[in-house]
Amino acid sequence: MGEILSVSNLIKRYGEKTALNGVNCRFEQGKIYGLLGPNAAGKTTFLKVCAALIMIYQGQVLIDGVRPGLATKAKVAYLPDGDYFFDWMRVADAVNYFSDFFADFDRAKAEHLLHELELEKSSPVRSLSKGMKARLKLAVVLSRRARLFLLDEAFDGVDPVTREKIIDIMLNTFDQESTMILATHHIDYVEGLLDEVKLLHRGEVIREIAADEIRQNSGQSIGEYYLEVFRNEKAT
Amino acid sequence: MKKLLKYQLIQYRSLEMKVILGIMPMLTLLGWLSHHLFGVSAGTILQLSSLLLFYGVLSISASHYRHYIPAFSTWERLPLLIPLPQLWSLLSILLASLPVWATYAACYLALTIAFRHQPGLQFFDGWQWLMLTGLYILAQSTFVCQLAAGSALKDRLILPKKLRFLRKLAWWRADDSSVMFSIFWVMIVIVPLHSMVFTEYIAISLSLLALIVYASSAVLLYSAACLLEKYSNY
Numbered sequence: 001m002g003e004i005l006s007v008s009n010l011i012k013r014y015g016e017k018t019a020l021n022g023v024n025c026r027f028e029q030g031k032i033y034g035l036l037g038p039n040a041a042g043k044t045t046f047l048k049v050c051a052a053l054i055m056i057y058q059g060q061v062l063i064d065g066v067r068p069g070l071a072t073k074a075k076v077a078y079l080p081d082g083d084y085f086f087d088w089m090r091v092a093d094a095v096n097y098f099s100d101f102f103a104d105f106d107r108a109k110a111e112h113l114l115h116e117l118e119l120e121k122s123s124p125v126r127s128l129s130k131g132m133k134a135r136l137k138l139a140v141v142l143s144r145r146a147r148l149f150l151l152d153e154a155f156d157g158v159d160p161v162t163r164e165k166i167i168d169i170m171l172n173t174f175d176q177e178s179t180m181i182l183a184t185h186h187i188d189y190v191e192g193l194l195d196e197v198k199l200l201h202r203g204e205v206i207r208e209i210a211a212d213e214i215r216q217n218s219g220q221s222i223g224e225y226y227l228e229v230f231r232n233e234k235a236t
Numbered sequence: 237m238k239k240l241l242k243y244q245l246i247q248y249r250s251l252e253m254k255v256i257l258g259i260m261p262m263l264t265l266l267g268w269l270s271h272h273l274f275g276v277s278a279g280t281i282l283q284l285s286s287l288l289l290f291y292g293v294l295s296i297s298a299s300h301y302r303h304y305i306p307a308f309s310t311w312e313r314l315p316l317l318i319p320l321p322q323l324w325s326l327l328s329i330l331l332a333s334l335p336v337w338a339t340y341a342a343c344y345l346a347l348t349i350a351f352r353h354q355p356g357l358q359f360f361d362g363w364q365w366l367m368l369t370g371l372y373i374l375a376q377s378t379f380v381c382q383l384a385a386g387s388a389l390k391d392r393l394i395l396p397k398k399l400r401f402l403r404k405l406a407w408w409r410a411d412d413s414s415v416m417f418s419i420f421w422v423m424i425v426i427v428p429l430h431s432m433v434f435t436e437y438i439a440i441s442l443s444l445l446a447l448i449v450y451a452s453s454a455v456l457l458y459s460a461a462c463l464l465e466k467y468s469n470y
Binding site for chain 1: 239242243246247249250314316317318319320321465466
């Protein structure tokens with residue numbers, strides 16, 4: 001499997017506060033990664049650097065051998081934690097926007113996802129509930145055939161039944177040419193999706209391990225492993 | 237570019253835009269009625285209407301620029317994620333202001349026709365229109381440039397504890413009201429003063445001044461786009 005994202009000694013400071021403190025890691029094609037960590041671990045900052053939203057940092061980040069910027073935006077599908085769409089948009093506008101600006105957007109898949117997630121095309125975005133907005137974000141982002149998916153707390157606000165449905169769709173439609181990084185602290189939401197996990201703590205990657213290795217070697221779930229690691233971190 | 241422009245123009249369907257666009261002809265009509273019903277002088281109406289109509293242009297323009305605010309705060313918005321140069325995005329915002337400029341011009345034209353027989357009235361000529369639009373572009377470019385430069389410097393300037401209060405006053409702090417305030421300030425106060433200094437005291441010709449304004453606008457617009465693309469930081 002080829003490497004899609006490589007990060008060497010990534011440091012990002014906000015004034016005197018250090019958000020990322022020398023992150024080193026690699027991400028391979030065809031895998032779904034969990035970027036797990038407590039609040040303020042640096043997950044969102046890491047994804048923003050990869051999405052070319054934060055351009056000032058130290059260290060090296062390469063997506064397909066290229067520094068994040070204008071060129072990589074066409075290959076990266078980023079789903080932010082916060083607000084995303086314009087208030088004036090209807091659901092159909094959001095789909096059209098993605099279709100117009102991203103060459104890898106699959107309209108047929110978008111139509112399918114809108115139907116599956118019960119999103120009305122004529123609904124104004126501002127009238128959608130938090131959960132429905134989260135569904136719309138997932139629908140448009142997952143409809144791209146991007147090389148790298150960066151999803152930040154993607155399932156926040158989504159009800160358990162819909163979450164199951166989306167996870168099924170993600171598993172069934174995940175392209176082996178792509179890579180997905182799911183940043184979350186809700187491990188139970190994404191447990192079944194992950195091939196590999198990277199635990200981020202105080203701006204550093206403290207563990208990198210395959211999901212199967214956790215299950216086979218210690219008989220633990222990823223959630224249990226996470227709790228054990230972070231309890232020990234807290235104790236030290 | 238066409239697609240960017242399409243999405244900028246779609247914003248005109250928002251209620252806020254419709255209200256402001258609707259207010260502009262209403263103001264013109266009100267001005268005309270005030271002259272005929274209450275005898276308010278045509279000169280006063282023309283000056284007042286020009287100013288108020290200009291507020292309309294600025295309000296709508298500020299709405300277009302609002303999507304850049306997230307670039308300097310903590311939210312994310314789609315225009316920052318699409319794989320297109322920020323210069324195109326800034327140009328599309330300028331082009332999208334054409335309908336509102338057309339409304340302004342139409343309302344102004346209606347007043348000039350209505351008051352065409354009034355003696356001693358000074359109407360805008362072609363050069364003045366050119367200057368007005370040039371200064372408008374200059375003001376907008378300066379504003380975006382200022383935000384982008386401020387954002388790029390933000391994390392690099394570590395202030396001593398005693399001076400941290402300055403952060404609260406920082407000119408790069410951006411929200412909806414600061415956008416409106418900055419644009420109003422630049423357009424209503426600085427721009428007329430600036431052009432007065434040039435034309436009255438330095439006695440520069442209007443055509444040379446227009447050239448300077450358009451050249452400065454182009455440089456600032458390009459700088460703003462580069463700063464947004466290469467150094468924006470949020």
